[in-house]
Amino acid sequence: MKDLIANLNKIFESRVRLGIMSVLTVNETYDFNSLKETLDLTDGNLASHLKALEKEGMIVVEKQFIDRKPNTSYSVTEKGRTAFSEHLSALENLIREP
Amino acid sequence: MKNEPNTHEDIKAIRKLMEESTRFLSLSGLSGVIAGVTALAGALLAWLFIDQTWSLAGVALIVLVISLSSAYFLSLKKARRDKKHFWTPVSRKMLLNLFIPLVTGGVLALIFLLQGNLQMVMPVFLIFYGLALVNASKFTLGEIFFLGLFEIVTGLIVTIFPNLWLIGWSVGFGLLHIVYGLVMYGKYGK
Numbered sequence: 637m638k639d640l641i642a643n644l645n646k647i648f649e650s651r652v653r654l655g656i657m658s659v660l661t662v663n664e665t666y667d668f669n670s671l672k673e674t675l676d677l678t679d680g681n682l683a684s685h686l687k688a689l690e691k692e693g694m695i696v697v698e699k700q701f702i703d704r705k706p707n708t709s710y711s712v713t714e715k716g717r718t719a720f721s722e723h724l725s726a727l728e729n730l731i732r733e734p
Numbered sequence: 735m736k737n738e739p740n741t742h743e744d745i746k747a748i749r750k751l752m753e754e755s756t757r758f759l760s761l762s763g764l765s766g767v768i769a770g771v772t773a774l775a776g777a778l779l780a781w782l783f784i785d786q787t788w789s790l791a792g793v794a795l796i797v798l799v800i801s802l803s804s805a806y807f808l809s810l811k812k813a814r815r816d817k818k819h820f821w822t823p824v825s826r827k828m829l830l831n832l833f834i835p836l837v838t839g840g841v842l843a844l845i846f847l848l849q850g851n852l853q854m855v856m857p858v859f860l861i862f863y864g865l866a867l868v869n870a871s872k873f874t875l876g877e878i879f880f881l882g883l884f885e886i887v888t889g890l891i892v893t894i895f896p897n898l899w900l901i902g903w904s905v906g907f908g909l910l911h912i913v914y915g916l917v918m919y920g921k922y923g924k
Contacts (some may be wrong), residue, residue, distance in 0.1 A: 651744065651747065654747065654748055655748075655751055658748045658751040658752050658755075659748075659751050659752070660751045661752070662755060663755055663756065663823065663824075664758045666755070667823070670822055670823050672758055673819050673822070674751065674754070674755055674819070674822065675751075675780045677829075685857065711899060717834065724748070726747055727741050727744060730741050731741055731742060731745070
């Protein structure tokens with residue numbers, strides 16, 4: 637039981653962060669506005685969770701201008717991919733355990 | 735284990751997000767049926783104008799416009815009804831992957847038409863449309879893949895037997911779309 641919980645990563649405890657990681661692991665990059673629509677969140681809420689994930693090195697931010705409009709896109713890092721996949725396995729084990 | 739229901743919910747949400755952010759799921763089956771019926775009506779009209787190349791091209795263009803616009807509007811409606819977003823990174827990717835082979839085929843068919851190589855026009859349309867569907871299927875429902883394969887086969891048959899072009903039109907753009915549309919309608923609703 638202890639082992640199971642040990643593999644759960646604290647950084648992914650919020651539903652929003654799980655959502656962000658889910659979308660980013662299956663897409664090469666995803667921009668802020670599309671992420672906001674997909675997850676149905678407010679700017680501030682999404683931004684704060686993105687910042688936290690970025691600080692932990694789970695995702696990277698790329699800022700660029702498209703048609704002179706700022707566009708921020710996110711992608712998952714190798715570290716983030718590994719950590720998220722371990723977290724998912726831990727979640728699945730948690731369910732499987734009687 | 736009081737966490738368990740939450741964990742279940744989390745995993746469900748994760749699966750849904752992974753699926754919906756990589757596949758465009760709002761394709762309308764009804765629009766397939768409409769496209770098919772339009773194409774059959776077009777084939778009938780084409781049969782009447784059988785010797786007038788440019789009238790045939792006009793009929794084909796009208797069929798194309800009706801099919802594409804019904805697919806667009808009905809899918810938009812379906813997305814709204816399911817409370818999903820229509821214009822997302824994945825729907826853009828799907829359209830890009832659809833239109834690259836589709837436009838290539840259109841241009842190629844036009845070149846053949848202008849060169850008077852009429853018997854290549856219908857095969858090119860069918861084959862490139864099929865390739866476009868196979869290409870786009872990575873970003874949408876898997877049934878599109880098989881529809882694409884059938885279009886390609888129809889196109890190859892018409893290449894071998896050019897006299898069957900009108901039957902190729904009726905089968906490729908009519909019958910296959912109707913069958914596909916009905917399957918989708920039954921499986922996912924309109």
